[in-house]
Amino acid sequence: MSFKIIKSEKAEQKYKEWKVLGKPIPCVNSYLKVTGKAAFTDDIIRPNMLYGKILRSPFAHAKIVKIDASEAEALPGVSSVITYKDVETMGVSQKPPAYILTDRVFYVGDVVAAVAAEDEAIAEEALDLIKVEYEPLPFWLTPEEASSAQPMHPEVTKDNIVVGMWPPYYRSVGDIKEGFKGSDIIVDVEFRKPNIKHMFLENFTAVAEWRGDELHVWSHPQVGAVSFAMMLASIFNVPTNKVHVYQCFIGGGFGGKMGDAPLRVAALAAMLAKKSGRPVKIRTNIREHFVEGAVLDPGISTFKYKIGADKLGNLKAIDATVWAGQGERSINLGIVYCGDTIFNTYRIPNRSFKAYPYYTNTPMSQALRAYGSQAGVPPLEEAVNEIAEKLGMDPVDFIIKNGLRDGDIVTQYLHNDFQLAGGSLPELVQKAAEIFNWKEKWKGWSVPTEISGSKRRGIGLAVATHTAWGVPQPDRVKDTVIIKVNVNDGTVEWVTDGRDIGSGFDTVVSQVIAEVLGIDIKDIIHAPPQSVGQPIGGWTFASKALQSTVFAAYNAANNLKRNIITAAASILNVDPNRLVLDLKGTRIYVAGDPTRYVKLSKIGEIYGGILIGIGSCPSHYEGPESYMDPVTGRRLGMKGMFCSFAEVEVDIETGKIDVIKLMVATQPGMILNPLMVYGQLIGSAVHGMGCMLWEGIIYDEKTGTPLNASFIEYPIPTALDVTEDQFVCVTIVDPDDAKLTPYRAKGIAEGIFAAMWHSIHMAVYNAIGRKIREFPLRPEKILRALGKAPFPQTKGVV
Amino acid sequence: MKRFEHFNAKTIDEAILLLEKYDGEAKVIAGGTDLIRVLKDDILPKYPKAIINLKTIANLEYIKEENGVLKIGSLTRLSDVASSSLIKTKYNLLSEACRSVGTPQIRNMGTIGGNLCQDVQCWYYRASKSLGKVFHCLRKGGNVCYAVSGDNRFHSIFGGKGCVAVCPSDVAIALTALDALVKTKGPLGERVFPVSELYKDAALNLGRSEIVTEIQVPEPPPEARQIWIKFRLRNSLDFAIVSVAVMLTLEEGVCKDVRIALGGVAPTPKRLKEVEDFLKGNYINSETAEKAGKMAVAKAFPLSHNAYKIPITESLVKRVILMAKDHRTLT
Numbered sequence A: 001m002s003f004k005i006i007k008s009e010k011a012e013q014k015y016k017e018w019k020v021l022g023k024p025i026p027c028v029n030s031y032l033k034v035t036g037k038a039a040f041t042d043d044i045i046r047p048n049m050l051y052g053k054i055l056r057s058p059f060a061h062a063k064i065v066k067i068d069a070s071e072a073e074a075l076p077g078v079s080s081v082i083t084y085k086d087v088e089t090m091g092v093s094q095k096p097p098a099y100i101l102t103d104r105v106f107y108v109g110d111v112v113a114a115v116a117a118e119d120e121a122i123a124e125e126a127l128d129l130i131k132v133e134y135e136p137l138p139f140w141l142t143p144e145e146a147s148s149a150q151p152m153h154p155e156v157t158k159d160n161i162v163v164g165m166w167p168p169y170y171r172s173v174g175d176i177k178e179g180f181k182g183s184d185i186i187v188d189v190e191f192r193k194p195n196i197k198h199m200f201l202e203n204f205t206a207v208a209e210w211r212g213d214e215l216h217v218w219s220h221p222q223v224g225a226v227s228f229a230m231m232l233a234s235i236f237n238v239p240t241n242k243v244h245v246y247q248c249f250i251g252g253g254f255g256g257k258m259g260d261a262p263l264r265v266a267a268l269a270a271m272l273a274k275k276s277g278r279p280v281k282i283r284t285n286i287r288e289h290f291v292e293g294a295v296l297d298p299g300i301s302t303f304k305y306k307i308g309a310d311k312l313g314n315l316k317a318i319d320a321t322v323w324a325g326q327g328e329r330s331i332n333l334g335i336v337y338c339g340d341t342i343f344n345t346y347r348i349p350n351r352s353f354k355a356y357p358y359y360t361n362t363p364m365s366q367a368l369r370a371y372g373s374q375a376g377v378p379p380l381e382e383a384v385n386e387i388a389e390k391l392g393m394d395p396v397d398f399i400i401k402n403g404l405r406d407g408d409i410v411t412q413y414l415h416n417d418f419q420l421a422g423g424s425l426p427e428l429v430q431k432a433a434e435i436f437n438w439k440e441k442w443k444g445w446s447v448p449t450e451i452s453g454s455k456r457r458g459i460g461l462a463v464a465t466h467t468a469w470g471v472p473q474p475d476r477v478k479d480t481v482i483i484k485v486n487v488n489d490g491t492v493e494w495v496t497d498g499r500d501i502g503s504g505f506d507t508v509v510s511q512v513i514a515e516v517l518g519i520d521i522k523d524i525i526h527a528p529p530q531s532v533g534q535p536i537g538g539w540t541f542a543s544k545a546l547q548s549t550v551f552a553a554y555n556a557a558n559n560l561k562r563n564i565i566t567a568a569a570s571i572l573n574v575d576p577n578r579l580v581l582d583l584k585g586t587r588i589y590v591a592g593d594p595t596r597y598v599k600l601s602k603i604g605e606i607y608g609g610i611l612i613g614i615g616s617c618p619s620h621y622e623g624p625e626s627y628m629d630p631v632t633g634r635r636l637g638m639k640g641m642f643c644s645f646a647e648v649e650v651d652i653e654t655g656k657i658d659v660i661k662l663m664v665a666t667q668p669g670m671i672l673n674p675l676m677v678y679g680q681l682i683g684s685a686v687h688g689m690g691c692m693l694w695e696g697i698i699y700d701e702k703t704g705t706p707l708n709a710s711f712i713e714y715p716i717p718t719a720l721d722v723t724e725d726q727f728v729c730v731t732i733v734d735p736d737d738a739k740l741t742p743y744r745a746k747g748i749a750e751g752i753f754a755a756m757w758h759s760i761h762m763a764v765y766n767a768i769g770r771k772i773r774e775f776p777l778r779p780e781k782i783l784r785a786l787g788k789a790p791f792p793q794t795k796g797v798v
Numbered sequence B: 001m002k003r004f005e006h007f008n009a010k011t012i013d014e015a016i017l018l019l020e021k022y023d024g025e026a027k028v029i030a031g032g033t034d035l036i037r038v039l040k041d042d043i044l045p046k047y048p049k050a051i052i053n054l055k056t057i058a059n060l061e062y063i064k065e066e067n068g069v070l071k072i073g074s075l076t077r078l079s080d081v082a083s084s085s086l087i088k089t090k091y092n093l094l095s096e097a098c099r100s101v102g103t104p105q106i107r108n109m110g111t112i113g114g115n116l117c118q119d120v121q122c123w124y125y126r127a128s129k130s131l132g133k134v135f136h137c138l139r140k141g142g143n144v145c146y147a148v149s150g151d152n153r154f155h156s157i158f159g160g161k162g163c164v165a166v167c168p169s170d171v172a173i174a175l176t177a178l179d180a181l182v183k184t185k186g187p188l189g190e191r192v193f194p195v196s197e198l199y200k201d202a203a204l205n206l207g208r209s210e211i212v213t214e215i216q217v218p219e220p221p222p223e224a225r226q227i228w229i230k231f232r233l234r235n236s237l238d239f240a241i242v243s244v245a246v247m248l249t250l251e252e253g254v255c256k257d258v259r260i261a262l263g264g265v266a267p268t269p270k271r272l273k274e275v276e277d278f279l280k281g282n283y284i285n286s287e288t289a290e291k292a293g294k295m296a297v298a299k300a301f302p303l304s305h306n307a308y309k310i311p312i313t314e315s316l317v318k319r320v321i322l323m324a325k326d327h328r329t330l331t
């Protein structure tokens, strides 16, 4: 492995000031996790607990004409069966199109019924005894088919355009007609992508228990426990303070454990528990992961991009349209954020973006390692590459000429524009290209860098920008952190409404608190989130923890420290600036004179026996004055800047692609924990590699069944597929690249994915000289492109 | 998984007796790496009433040489076969094929007998009840092979009698090139027959109550060169898209003897007799190797999605022959 951290002088200075931050501290939960002691949802066992199993639809689209569960109910050991008929009787409020149980099924594997029994074996046997009569309806998988199909949800819309928060969506800046008029060269690119799965290791699991009218739920949502409780409260029509959600350790999420799938499994468990009068656990398996869980938003998509530039290579205009199969429902954030990619990667004065999200008969689409930017990158880069190639320009030079940079205006979907504060693609690419030795390796477009027998090597690069401090959040998910100090021994606990999904959240927030309070990270714990009695906020998504949770923790720790010091100063009658907080020693003493001190317990008494600090994070748009550029008067904002380089070797006889070298580079601001940054960069990059080379759901076109629904058939990269010595991480560390966070750090884990997958795509093109305008680049596609074997265009694109 | 009876058999005969008693409604279990998946996915037309554990039978886990024949007990783990120094030295093809199976965990649990008897990987056959859709295909007693008119990119390019799923076992391919035999025991007594004959149309060529007890491999001539090559998506773990096993004996550059077996392309391990006949007596060079590659696929008739296997097979056969000639191993 090679992890290059290139620090500016300012960065060196900051590192010197820090005691805990910036240090390679291992994940605080790693010991519990590797010894199997961490309690995941499946570890929860309640007294008298039953096990639930779900009956799923064999049809991609059908109406349930008749359903008879009497035989299943009669099977010894079965406690209860629920079907759509129970929904009403249970007082569960249902609003289309987010069904938990209904008399229609919208994709293969949709929920038809559920059983609770003494054990899973009995529950499974009972599923076979439920008699269902379906009336199959026409189904469709692609946006093309959807556009001419009958409406899937006629009760809410007359066509198949997804009704969600955002209807067919159009946005433009400048005047594309003028832009194309002023272009010397115009290219049209069409690109397709498949449905991609999250593939985390922990399958959807929930335990539910009713205690009178109180609902207790153990689950692993990526949304906070309080938000999850609110969702359950609205489903079951009970007060939120009667819904106790215990957020267990999360075995991976990548966006797939945001609300919907964990919610449906938890709701089914709660419905069964209610009907049975006993606790119920449902744990789904890997097959169900494919039909319960979401796919990347946008789903199966077709992108048509038209782009123009002048002779000198200045981009002039882009006209981009995306058609996507969004599944049975979607909030469409991914498809519209493809627009943000188009708007905020290159400086293109005239831009237009249109999105057509369609209902299709697959599970819903949702964030996967971020919303939008990844899916938007390959078609954009493909279009930009084609322009550069036609002009005979080296892609590095092209990015240096056109890339987004510090001070540029970022156009955001749903939110006000802002001025970019720090980070610059041209600078990043220039430095990274030197490290990769690009200029020496590059032989021109579609020219292999090396040929040996049937093997062709090629290099490629791509850039991406991505939100690096979360999406500006509505008030209800504003982050709050509460810190409590135990006065007897000075140990610290903190709580927020969110949990580590593997990105190092617990560790980095603990580091921040340790830094402010001057204690060892070992003396801090993150209290497991639990909805009742806890603040709201803190979802772990959208690369936001470094900004908003860290900000809240920073404020909470400083508030706490200030309160303690102020009280101590008045007791000791000294200037507060002279006091030292010594939590470990359970005292506050006068600097240089440790004999003059106050015990922590004394301070505790002053505050009514308890020492807590509360802090929250200001939303981006109500932030302090420092969020304004003093010169332009414009509001400032941040973006992650990413670039990726790839060297691949393609065997033109077999279509096999071997990755030779991967390099990623970013400007993360300050690195708060190099272990986390390295882990996140490599994880994100390898994820992107897997998607470009192999991943994607393969459907049986006659039935709409996902065929490769398991870890054996859906190939994700393992540690052997890209080894550490093939991998280079470059970080260019400067606090000015992340001016708007307390510790000058920004999120890095989502955007690299996007850059990585296209850099491989470009490298393959340069190796074989054939454009394959879709992915994954499996051997069958490579050999088809080389004219060596036919392969049909599949609906699933894979 | 659903409920079943579980028996720990003490002897082969006891296991056979139990199988007889359940009359087709029991399954034997060795490492369980495949059977447990089959049970969890609930793909068998009839869920077995009983599972009979073979691991409790003594003396079925061994690797030994007797009278120029390598004998491997059917319960021997794949990791032990892969790491045996005897096998590495004399039967390297087998060692390499075993090492290319699955992951270390699978090889530590999976047995050589279980590998040969594992169920096919066809994704129509394997579609799980827990996913909603089950395909009652030809292999399950239905009338149709769904792969023929569906997505068949991993299926046979050499046809099949109805079912076009390919033989999933890497070990079987290597053993076929080694001319190995399989020994079984059933109610009618013992049988010994070539490994390649263990596979027939849409089923295993085993009686309901027949158990594989031993694998027998004749000692190859010491000068024979053995090469295993497995083409798959990932280098880490995947079933073969195409695999080739070759055993080549040269005398001054001329092929004295050769055996080539293909995997991943047909319902059974496919011996390339015509190619072997062509090579025998010929110089091995890039021309003859190339011709061999072409001959290997001359009779292929691809389905809608798997024509890409043809150039891959052609190229691998050519390479494997040249690698054997040059004494090169896998790159």
Ligand SMILES: Cc1cc2nc3c(=O)[nH]c(=O)nc-3n(C[C@H](O)[C@H](O)[C@H](O)COP(=O)(O)OP(=O)(O)OC[C@H]3O[C@@H](n4cnc5c(N)ncnc54)[C@H](O)[C@@H]3O)c2cc1C
Residues within 6 Å of the ligand: A712, B027, B028, B029, B030, B031, B032, B033, B034, B035, B036, B054, B074, B075, B078, B100, B101, B102, B103, B106, B109, B110, B111, B112, B113, B114, B115, B116, B117, B118, B119, B168, B169, B170, B171, B210, B211, B212, B213, B237, B238, B239, B240
């Ligand atoms: C992730 C994964 C990857 C894999 N990759 C590969 C691969 O690359 N190449 C490959 O070849 N295989 C691969 N496999 C299959 C694996 O090799 C087999 O699962 C394993 O070898 C089976 O051995 P076992 O002892 O666990 O058999 P079991 O699972 O116990 O049994 C498998 C079947 O054989 C029957 N059986 C077992 N022993 C006998 C016997 N002595 N006589 C008669 N019938 C018997 C059982 O009834 C059952 O039907 C993979 C499996 C997994 C899970």
